[in-house]
Amino acid sequence: MALKSSPVVFGLLARLSRRSFSTSKALASKPVTVRDALNQAIDEEMEKDERVFVMGEEVAQYDGAYKVTRGLWKKYGDKRVIDTPITEIGFAGIAVGAAFGGLRPICEFMTFNFSMQAIDHIINSAAKTYYMSGGQIPVPIVFRGPNGAASGVGAQHSQCFGAWYSHCPGLKVVMPFSSEDHKGLMKASIRVNDPVVFLEDEILYGIPFPMSDEALSPDFVLPIGKAKVEREGKHITVVCAGRATDTALQAANELAGNGIECEVINLRSLRPLDFDAIARSVAKTHHLVTVEQGWPQSGIGAEICARVMESSTFFELDAPAWRVTGADVPMPYASSLEVLALPRPKDVTAAVAAVLGNKISEAASQ
Amino acid sequence: MALKSSACVLRLNTLRRAARLLSTHTRPETVQNGKTADFPGAKAPYVNEIKFLNENSYDPIPIYRVLDNNGEVIDNREEPNIDKETLVKMYKNMVQLNQMDKILYESQRQGRISFYMTNYGEEGIHMGSAAALAPQDLVFAQYRELGVLLYRGLTVTDIVNQCFGNCEDAGQGRQMPVHYTSKPYNLVTISSPLATQMPQAVGAAYAFKRTPNNDRVVICYFGEGAASEGDAHAAFNFAATLDCPVILLCRNNGYAISTPSREQYRGDGIAARGPALGINTLRVDGTDTLAVYNAVAQARQLTLTENKPVLIEAMSYRVGHHSTSDDSTAYRSVEEIEKWTKDENPVQKFKLYLERKGLWDADSDKSQQKEARDIVVKTMQEAEKKKRPHWREMLEDVYCEMPPRIQKQMQQMEDHLKKYNEHYPLNQHQSD
Structure with a gap:
């Protein structure tokens, strides 16, 4: 399984970095790309623990299809x-x-699209064996690789598996955004005794994010299952993960100009899902929008909305929550359509405006 | 035709040479390929003739055996040097296995357990291979290898507890019957999806290979039916390319549920795939316990010292139905089954061998059969009386550390049961 279009991707990366990603301004000391942050994390953990090893297609001399194992x-x-x-x-x-x-493998999928060929091992074996063996056989693996849409690679190479994997008990599912997220969560994923599905993003690999000295140190680890408030705000909570965090932050920037303060929550991990962080924020803002690149049905946003319904957070809402998701079609190849099939900052600002203006039915009928 | 065309070619070549001589433009002579090609993907001789290869291009892979149908050693040099106690232990375990199959199968019919799979016809593969392994070796079984587990030390109680899913089941009643697990006896939890154990076995062997002074091999059992899964090919290929100490033991029992092997594959069985992928391969008579023993003993030595995988195809016949969900008389004749129950019965062959050696007789057989039966009946009665696992077990071991969400559910359940305990059969479950 291999089909990737590096020139297209790198061209796009160049364009994207010119467009400049929303990166955290706090404690910025040194810009590090997501690719290097991942590489650093894996290197440090391999150094520390002889049992850790990497396997996958082209991970050795070729340095990995996306050079993460350089x-x-x-x-x-x-x-x-x-x-x-x-x-x-x-x-x-x-x-x-x-x-x-007894080893601790890091299993690289060239992209998570190809993990479908291996999903039986991930779910039926990795996720369930600890339980089925009566707690006798732990399965410490990190399944990692780029997930979701890249650019111009069509229906079979552009899909988000966040909802698929986070559906399954026994797995931990991580979807990091910044370099700090990638480093801290990768190290945690390698150390934990459960199987972890680590969903990266091809577009993010080349993006430099500032990293603090603390995050650069080999002792830096982030807890799996804790969300990060990327931006504080009082009017509406915007929940996102992975690259959708960038979309949300861009929208938040734009909305701030209109006097609307979004609280942007980067989930970091989809399972366990830090619902407490969402509940705390909604208790403050009373409004909720979710943003994800995956399809709407049975998605992450759907899960968050369900949990809101099932908890007292429901009573905090002043308006129905709304989801911004990928379009409910296989990813079109045409670049003009591809852009429209993924959430854009514009979609988020529209959703926020609709929720705050309590105009959901009006907006939805358009 | 051939002559004619080569004459043509000759003429052309002469012309070309002449043209080259006449030309003022000189070109260096291209280096001619030798007789053997040097492609990255193949080093092989060149030929000038098209010849497709097929299953008839090679002789069938022969089947190694030690005993004839009367339990007599055919070539004395091949008789393995197994001590008397071990031989008797092997046979006693066959008897135990047969009795267990008989009674547990019946108990499913009576509705006492939900499912069962018998092992009839494959006892020779089980005991022959198990006796040739070391206790530290790791076993990846499919689901029809109960004899191997018995031989390694799993007790009738352990097995019956698993089938009944009571509180003493090592798997805490979380799996359907025949999905055994045992860390102390180095048995990896049996997995229902077919053939997933194969690449996993290779992965475990890779882990062993990395251990300094490794003295462990992995044995992976699979049926010829499972060999149709993509996992099987992946496992063969990885075992070879990663140079792993793994024995891939195929139990070719002739049927994938109802599909006979002639409809499952073309070519010379599973064994033919071994050399094609660069794996040391042997085909053995699976109804001959001693042949299987020799095969696995030598395979173990080879794989451990050279870190090279071995593929063994043990030929046998699945005498029983596939599982309790199957009636095999719908797709095969009673006469066919008879032949394998009588003439080619592995238990019978091995018993005759023991009798010839003076290690066994009709009396000891009679008492052993009774003893084996009694212990299963008694154990089943006890197993049914044992409590079910603690209700908490349904929420334990999803993760190595219980996440808050599950802790919360546990607490909710705890509170719920405190309040409404009279509505639940808590006395049937193990309690704090």
């Missing part, structure tokens, strides 16, 4: 950075077996 093969050799034949079902199975055998 330099690791040179440093750790064939034994710990393993290029595999092109069989997702095979190397995901190998990773599960190696975890049964």
Whole structure:
């Protein structure tokens, strides 16, 4: 399974970085790309623990299809950075077996689209064996790779698996946004004894985010299951994760100009989901919009709305919550349509305006 | 035709040479390929003739055996040196396995357990392979290897507790019957989706290979039916390319539920795939316990010392139905089954061998059968009386550390049960 269009992607990256991503201004000391933050995290954990190893397609001499494992093969050799034949079902199975055998594999999918070929190992074996063995056999694996839409790679290469994997008990599902998120959460994912699905984003790899000295230190770890308030605000809560966080932050910037203060919550982890952070924020803002790149039905936004309904947070709402999601179609190839199939800052500002103006039915009928 | 065209080619070549001589433009001579090609993907000789290869291009892979149908050793040099106690232990476990299958199968029919799978016809593969392994070796089984587990030390009680899902089941009643698990006996939890154990076994073998002074191998059992899954191919390929100490043991029992092997694949069985992928391969008579023992013992030695995988295809016949959800007389004749129950019965063959060696006789057989039966009946009665697992077990072990969301559910359940305990059969469950 391999089809990637690096020139297109890098061209787009260049455009994107010119457009400048919304990056945290706080405590900025050094810009580090997401790719380097991931590389640093994996390197540090491999250094620390002999049992940690990386496997996947092109991860060794080639440095990984997206260069996340750059330099690791040179440093750790064939034994710990393993290029595999092109069989997702095979190397995901190998990773599960190696975890049964006492190692701590990091299993790279060239993109998560290809993980469908291996999903039986991820769900039926990795996620359930600890439970089925009566707690005798833990399965510490990180399944990682780019998830969601990149650019110009069509229906089969552009889809978000956040909702799919976060549906399953036994898995932890992480969807980081910034370099700090990627580093801290990757290290936590490698250390935890449960299987983790670590959903990265191809577009984010090349984006530099400022990283504090603390985040750059080898001791930096973030807890899995805790959301981060990326921007404080009092009028409306905008919940997002991964690259959708950028969309939300851009919208928030724009709305701030109109006097609307959004509180942007970057979930960081989809399972466990930090609902307390959402509830706290909604108790303050009384309005809620969710933003995700995945499809609407049974999605992350749907889950958040359901939890709001089932809890006292429901009574905090002054208006119905609304979801901003990817369009409910396979990703179109045409670049003009592709842009429209993903949430844009404009969609978020429209949703916020509708929720705050309590004009949901009007907006929805358009 | 061939002559004619080569004459043509000759003429052309002469012309070309002449043209080159006449030309003022000189070009260096291209280096000619030798007789053997040097492609990255193949080093092989060149030929000038098209010849498609098929299953008839090779002789069928032979089937290694030690005993004949009368339990007599065919070639004395091949008789393994197994001590008397071990031989008797192997046979006693076969008897135990048969009795357990008989009674647990019936208990499913009576509605006492939900599901069962028998092992008839494959006892030789179980005992022969299990006796040739070391206790530290790791076993990835499919679901029809109960004899292997028995031999390794799992007791009738452990097995019956699993099938009844009571509080003493190592899996805490979380899995359907025959999905055994045992850390102490190095058995990985049995997985229902077919063939997933295969790449996993290779992965575990890779982990062992990395251990300094490794003395462990992995054995992976699978049926010829499971070998149709993509996982099987992936496992073969990874075992070979990662150079792993793993024995891939195929139990070719002739049927994938109702589909006979002739409809499952073309070519010379599962064994033919081994050499194609660069794996040391052996085909063995699975109804001959001693042949399986020799095969696995040598495979173990080879795989451990050289870190190279071994594929063994053990030929046998699934005498029983696939599972309690199957009636095999719908797709095969009673005569066919008879042949394998009588002439080619692995238990019978092994018993005759023991009798020839003076290690067994009709009397000891009779008492062993009774003892084996009694213990299963007694254990089942006890297992049914044992409590079900603590209700908390349904929420434990989803994660290594219980997340707050599950803790919350646990607390809610606790409070709920305090309030409404009279509506629940709590006395049937283990309590604090």
